Amino acid sequence: xxxxxxxxxxxxxxxxxxxxxxxxxxxxxxxxxxxxxxxxxxxxxxxxxxxxxxxxxxxxxxxxxxxxxxxxxxxxxxxxxxxxxxxxxxxxxxxxxxxxxxxxxxxxxxxxxxxxxxxxxxxxxxxxxxxxxxxxxxxxxxxxxxxxxxxxxxxxxxxxxxxxxxxxxxxxxxxxxxxxxxxxxxxxxxxxxxxxxxxxxxxxxxxxxxxxxxxxxx
Amino acid sequence: xxxxxxxxxxxxxxxxxxxxxxxxxxxxxxxxxxxxxxxxxxxxxxxxxxxxxxxxxxxxxxxxxxxxxxxxxxxxxxxxxxxxxxxxxxxxxxxxxxxxxxxxxxxxxxxxxxxxxxxxxxxxxxxxxxxxxxxxxxxxxxxxxxxxxxxxxxxxxxxxxxxxxxxxxxxxxxxxxxxxxxxxxxxxxxxxxxxxxxxxxxxxxxxxxxxxxxxxxx
Numbered sequence: 259x260x261x262x263x264x265x266x267x268x269x270x271x272x273x274x275x276x277x278x279x280x281x282x283x284x285x286x287x288x289x290x291x292x293x294x295x296x297x298x299x300x301x302x303x304x305x306x307x308x309x310x311x312x313x314x315x316x317x318x319x320x321x322x323x324x325x326x327x328x329x330x331x332x333x334x335x336x337x338x339x340x341x342x343x344x345x346x347x348x349x350x351x352x353x354x355x356x357x358x359x360x361x362x363x364x365x366x367x368x369x370x371x372x373x374x375x376x377x378x379x380x381x382x383x384x385x386x387x388x389x390x391x392x393x394x395x396x397x398x399x400x401x402x403x404x405x406x407x408x409x410x411x412x413x414x415x416x417x418x419x420x421x422x423x424x425x426x427x428x429x430x431x432x433x434x435x436x437x438x439x440x441x442x443x444x445x446x447x448x449x450x451x452x453x454x455x456x457x458x459x460x461x462x463x464x465x466x467x468x469x470x471x472x473x474x475x476x
Numbered sequence: 477x478x479x480x481x482x483x484x485x486x487x488x489x490x491x492x493x494x495x496x497x498x499x500x501x502x503x504x505x506x507x508x509x510x511x512x513x514x515x516x517x518x519x520x521x522x523x524x525x526x527x528x529x530x531x532x533x534x535x536x537x538x539x540x541x542x543x544x545x546x547x548x549x550x551x552x553x554x555x556x557x558x559x560x561x562x563x564x565x566x567x568x569x570x571x572x573x574x575x576x577x578x579x580x581x582x583x584x585x586x587x588x589x590x591x592x593x594x595x596x597x598x599x600x601x602x603x604x605x606x607x608x609x610x611x612x613x614x615x616x617x618x619x620x621x622x623x624x625x626x627x628x629x630x631x632x633x634x635x636x637x638x639x640x641x642x643x644x645x646x647x648x649x650x651x652x653x654x655x656x657x658x659x660x661x662x663x664x665x666x667x668x669x670x671x672x673x674x675x676x677x678x679x680x681x682x683x684x685x686x687x688x689x690x691x692x693x694x
Contacts, residue, residue: 412660436676445649446646449654449659
């Protein structure tokens with residue numbers, strides 16, 4: 259089984275690496291990081307590059323594709339017509355699963371793959387799915403046929419475990435979870451707009467930079 | 477603030493990228509991936525390379541260091557005398573925080589940094605901390621002075637959020653958690669040896685390969 263994880267300039271690294279760490283543990287599976295051109299691809303922080311081992315043109319028939327998200331300017335560049343959009347539309351004809359994490363769902367949407375489907379995205383971008391004829395669903399992992407979308411960034415781990423279970427059965431998915439010691443204990447309860455401080459959610463919805471540059475001001 | 481994340485051959489990628497995604501969101505912070513030699517470093521799966529932007533020799537005074545884990549053969553190579561061990565011992569003289577994820581704590585231990593301290597590691601490696609005079613503690617995140625150790629792989633996200641709160645205050649750590657939508661919902665409850673199926677835990681303790689290569693046999 260070949261799993262292609264798309265990389266593009268200013269993607270969010272954890273969107274890709276969380277699912278990679280889960281899915282690479284599946285039996286008989288090869289995960290290939292792929293970008294328009296093979297070589298290092300810089301994440302949105304400017305502080306980390308992952309190496310795309312393949313060019314997308316060299317992967318015409320992956321069994322699974324995963325599209326990570328990124329900041330608005332980064333996803334917008336992939337949503338315009340171009341090699342990535344064309345590749346996604348073409349390979350989706352043959353995939354067993356077409357998946358995304360965070361704002362990667364907007365890229366799937368722009369490629370025409372989510373029309374009429376239920377899907378999720380980062381909470382700040384969720385409403386935009388409607389622009390592509392998708393039905394925005396505020397859940398952590400949304401499955402609609404072979405299309406699986408995960409919410410923001412860290413949701414890719416949960417999405418990938420769901421997918422692992424579908425592919426290889428519950429025991430294999432649990433074994434992966436145990437090896438990754440995925441027994442999460444966030445020290446705070448601010449992980450969703452429903453549980454985070456209301457003023458923080460409001461500030462982010464209005465585009466305030468986070469975190470506040472001066473901790474003393476918080 | 478400069479945060480150095482160590483890379484070495486066959487490290488576990490999520491151990492490094494989880495904390496990176498959290499800590500790179502801190503104000504006035506630069507995260508630098510560093511290895512014995514600058515350039516791409518292959519993770520333990522053989523399917524993903526991260527780029528070390530710096531050689532460790534070029535980072536004599538990071539404020540924070542983070543050491544990821546890896547399979548036994550990978551960590552063993554770093555625990556022998558050599559440039560990495562020497563670098564860790566030297567920079568620890570000046571760090572504000574010295575941290576690890578998963579079996580990275582064994583590397584800190586081999587560098588002589590955990591003697592007499594409480595520490596954790598991947599559940600399969602926890603007992604080995606005693607070899608270095610550390611007190612093994614079966615918790616997800618263990619703090620002892622400036623030394624913070626996280627349990628296996630995914631625990632690095634929780635560890636980094638704890639650290640972010642210590643560095644920049646609760647509101648900044650919560651803002652990072654919200655941007656990463658870290659509201660985890662594992663689809664299974666197998667994330668720790670206390671909650672996973674007992675026979676699965678026993679098999680792993682006895683070194684069985686996971687997941688079982690043939691899902692039908694599970």
